[in-house]
Amino acid sequence: MEIECTGRRIGDEGTLANEVAAWTKRRNNYNNKMKINWKFTKKNADEKLSKHYVS
DSSP, rough: OOTTTTTOOOOSSSHHHHHHHHHHHHHHHHTOOOOOOOSSSSSHHHHHHHGSSOO
């Protein structure tokens, strides 16, 4: 959210709530059209993370 506010200070809680709500709505509408481009497979993840699994 810091980048979206362009470095300006928001003076009161009501304005902040409105800004966050508007940002969230834009983000959600934009991301609903995007797909996740996974960089790994389940097999790769299992191999990398196997030491963290409890047997």
